[in-house]
Amino acid sequence: MTTISQSQCGSFWKDGFLRLPDVATHSEVQTLRSVGDRLLREKAGFTEGLLFDFYPEGEGPDKPKLAQLHHPSHFERSLLESELVHRVQRVAMQLLGPKARFVSDSFFHKPAHTDAVTPWHQDEAFTDPRIEHREVNFWFPLQPVSLVNGCMQFIPGSHLGPVLQHGPIGGDPTTHGLECVNGFDLKEAVVCPLELGDCTIHAGRTLHFAGPNNSDAPRYAYSLVFGLPRRASREVRTFPWNDNRHLSRDERVHDSRRAQRNFWPYLYRKVREFDYTNPYEWRLGAHRVARLIKGRTTAK
Numbered sequence: 001m002t003t004i005s006q007s008q009c010g011s012f013w014k015d016g017f018l019r020l021p022d023v024a025t026h027s028e029v030q031t032l033r034s035v036g037d038r039l040l041r042e043k044a045g046f047t048e049g050l051l052f053d054f055y056p057e058g059e060g061p062d063k064p065k066l067a068q069l070h071h072p073s074h075f076e077r078s079l080l081e082s083e084l085v086h087r088v089q090r091v092a093m094q095l096l097g098p099k100a101r102f103v104s105d106s107f108f109h110k111p112a113h114t115d116a117v118t119p120w121h122q123d124e125a126f127t128d129p130r131i132e133h134r135e136v137n138f139w140f141p142l143q144p145v146s147l148v149n150g151c152m153q154f155i156p157g158s159h160l161g162p163v164l165q166h167g168p169i170g171g172d173p174t175t176h177g178l179e180c181v182n183g184f185d186l187k188e189a190v191v192c193p194l195e196l197g198d199c200t201i202h203a204g205r206t207l208h209f210a211g212p213n214n215s216d217a218p219r220y221a222y223s224l225v226f227g228l229p230r231r232a233s234r235e236v237r238t239f240p241w242n243d244n245r246h247l248s249r250d251e252r253v254h255d256s257r258r259a260q261r262n263f264w265p266y267l268y269r270k271v272r273e274f275d276y277t278n279p280y281e282w283r284l285g286a287h288r289v290a291r292l293i294k295g296r297t298t299a300k
Ligand SMILES: O=C(O)CCC(=O)C(=O)O
Pocket: 108, 118, 123, 137, 139, 208, 210, 221, 223
């Protein structure tokens, strides 16, 4: 499967999500699964704040309730060199147009027999509200998924409204995960069980959820996000739920930057991933450098 039909495209933009069968081969899924397994076992990205638990990390990195490893391709470049990524990019271009480009990838791990859910949220709620992110997320389960082990669920049409009010899970400012606190009707949720090789696609603003894992095996997933070049948001908006949080992940990011740990690989990635054709990225980059210089001179 390398393209989607016009009616699938229409259905995606009407509902904000789509279930796509047979996108990956079983061998591609097995490869993803073994790479994800290894990176999670090695705790890749933990010191840089890229590996974290959606829930408070009181029990340390060994017993996450819902672990997310953001940017695993920073640690295993071959993830982005696969035919699967090219296939997914072609579908992203059908949905977003020819300017769609890779944004990020993630592994998710939900242990066996956990009551931890991936709470209802819109991915856009995690972003900087001053920036417009027009993204689509391809979510591949790395084993079949159903209601038993936490398949995805979506609220149709939720991408057409605003970003709804979110808060840290259970109101606890130490949780990395956010939950949408109101403004939607649970009765409208559409459950999307998937077979191996299938994926769901959702827009950055589509409300989604994945239930607990009541099975005997861990539930793994891999997501690929593609988006249009970022631009300044045309609305004035604030996401106050991202303020005053106390995230252990942020402390690790800070410590790792202060220790200049992995600075050269970080800089190399930034230079390689920078969107040179987008003037807005140059503006954001210049602000960032100005903030850095200001921080250094005031610290002296
Ligand atoms: O795998 C999960 O439980 C959550 C995935 C998710 O929320 C996402 O990819 O946006």
